[in-house]
Amino acid sequence: MSIRKTGKVRVRRAPEDARANILAAAEKLLVERGPLALKLADVAAxxxxxxxxxxHHFGSIDGLHAALMERMVGQLIAEVLALAEKGGPTREDTQEAVFEALFEVFxxxxxxxxxxxxELTGEWRRVTHIREAIQSVIVRRASFGDVNPQQSLDLVLxxxxxxMGAGLFGHALAELVGKPPGHAREVGMEMLRxxxxxxxxx
Amino acid sequence: MSIRKTGKVRVRRAPEDARANILAAAEKLLVERGPLALKLADVAAxxxxxxxxxxHHFGSIDGLHAALMERMVGQLIAEVLALAEKGGPTREDTQEAVFEALFEVFxxxxxxxxxxxxELTGEWRRVTHIREAIQSVIVRRASFGDVNPQQSLDLVLxxxxxxMGAGLFGHALAELVGKPPGHAREVGMEMLRxxxxxxxxx
DNA sequence: TTTCTTATTGACATTTTTGTCAGTAGAGTC
DNA sequence: GACTCTACTGACAAAAATGTCAATAAGAAA
Incomplete structure (x- = not known):
């Protein structure tokens, strides 16, 4: 009877799958435990x-960070666009959907x-193609037809x-003033309207 | 001729001064280079x-973090209150000053x-007395007399x-859409009005 | 001046985190 | 089955960051 460690033998994935698996785990860690939890060992585990x-797959921990950003920004943009598309038939519905999509994602x-x-790490400024992607999406797609271009840009901004403010601090602030978690979002959308x-x- | 390193001999400060000196340096680092720059060696240097x-003065790097938070939150509250006090004679002026103060500080x-x-590190939840301080200031002081308490709370929230959103992302977003740095702030205040x-x- | 307290420090130890490497083992191809 | 390619791994090395300690010295008190 041979003794053998329980559990998996050794999984061998296609490179893209392996990368995707690691990135997914890293993203989960980032969202749940914050950026400080993104240690090499933690992500691997x-x-x-x-x-x-x-x-092996990312070269270094910084390489992982960069890849993770790219992935998340890509998802973010895709998600905003997808949600915004779902707007109803009228213009009001569409704009409502854009607001909704923004809060949903953030x-x-x-x-x-x-x-x-x-923003805190400053890595932002280095990844120019990310900025370009965001720029093209935000500026070109999310425009409002019933106000002039200037106002539209302000509205998007x-x-x-x-x-973003609500996504990051909304829950904490709502709790602080004794409101349900989604309150900041509701008030925010109302104010935008x-x-x-x-x-x-x- | 005795050889002697150039520069200071050895500065001995009163404990509070020493702490204040270190905290000031740490705060500068935090603001300028972000939280990841708050390494023991960097702060000391x-x-x-x-x-x-x-x-010696803070026990550990975490102790420094905690003390830094306390300091900055204290300053923050004091600053908001001070700026808010400076509001002009009319009620509109005062409320304007509150908005102004918020953006100024954040x-x-x-x-x-x-x-x-x-928020990202989660340290937030541990420091209850900070939360209480913010709570008391925000909820009790910054109320608006011309709307009902419910609306007032929403407005504060x-x-x-x-x-906060503007303070963290305002500059980057403004640049992204080709506007001057202070633009998000201006639009934000306009929207609040x-x-x-x-x-x-x- | 002498004494005493303790802020300060360089050198070192410990811990944490990242990165290297030689070898192992899936999965396809012959 | 033998061969090849390379994803994968454990063990180890290197680097980075934190923390310890005994000794030093500034400044107040005696």
Missing amino acids: AAGVANATVI ETRGAARLAAWL ISVTLA VFHAAQVAK | AAGVANATVI ETRGAARLAAWL ISVTLA VFHAAQVAK
């Missing part, structure tokens, strides 16, 4: 592989935490700012 | 003391970065959320 495997998913991490209407009226 | 000195000073760091007015009207 979460992904169920050895430390060396992570290095608050429910970990996008706000990712963005905060990028402030929507994203607010959604009011502001939008005011701009249309002008 | 920035403060012009030995690593061991930092440990955007110009590093408060938003501190808050983001706290959303103001802080927006100010509009929203406030809408609530008053209701």
Whole structure:
């Protein structure tokens, strides 16, 4: 009777699958425990592989960070676009869907935490193609037809700012003033509606 | 002719001064280079003391973090209150001053970065007395007389959320859409005014 | 001046985190 | 089955960061 460690033998994945597996684990860690939990050993353990495997696929811990950002930003953009598409038939519905999508992505998913991490570490400025992607999506796609271009840009700018703020601090602040977790989001969307209407009226 | 290293001999400060000196250096690092730059050696170097000195005064790097939070939160609260006091004679002026104060503190000073760091690391939840301090200030002081208590609370909540979002991401986002750095702040304050007015009207 | 307290420090020890490497083992191809 | 390619791994090395300690010295008190 041969003695053999319980559990898996050794999983061998296609390179892309291996990378995806590790990145998924890393993303989960980032969202749940914050950027400081992104240690090589932690990520490897979460992904169920050895430390060396992570290095093998990403070269270094920084390489992993970069790949993770790219992945998350890509998902973020895709998600905003997808949710925004789902807007109803009228213009109001569509715009409502855009607001909804922003909060959904930044608050429910970990996008706000990712963005905060990028901002705090300054890695943000280095990844120019990420900026370009965001730029093209935000500026070109999310425009509002019923206000002038200038107002539209302002509206986009402030929507994203607010959604990010709410995504990052909304829950904590709501709890602080004794409100349910989603309250900041509700008030935020209401304020955006009011502001939008005011701009249309002008 | 005795050989002697150039520069200072050995500075001996009163304990509070020593702590204040180190904390000031740490705060500068945090604001300028982000939380990841808060290494023991970096802080010590920035403060012009030995690593061991930092440990001596704060016990550990975590102790330093905690003390730094306390300091910055204290400053933050004091600053908001001071700026809010400076409001002009009319009620509109005062409320304007509150908005202004929020953006000033969160955007110009590093408060938003501190808050983001706290949120990301989760240290936030541990420091209950900080939460209480914020709570008492935010909830009790910053109330708006011309709307009902419920609306007032919402207004406070959303103001802080927006100010934090703008403080953390405002510059980057503004640059992304080709606007001057202070643009997010301006639009944000405008939106708050509009929203406030809408609530008053209701 | 002498004494005493303790802030300060360099040198060192410990811990944590990252990275290297030679060898192992899946999975396809011959 | 033998061969090849390379994803994968454990063990180890290197680097980075934190923390310890005995000795030093600034400044107040005696």
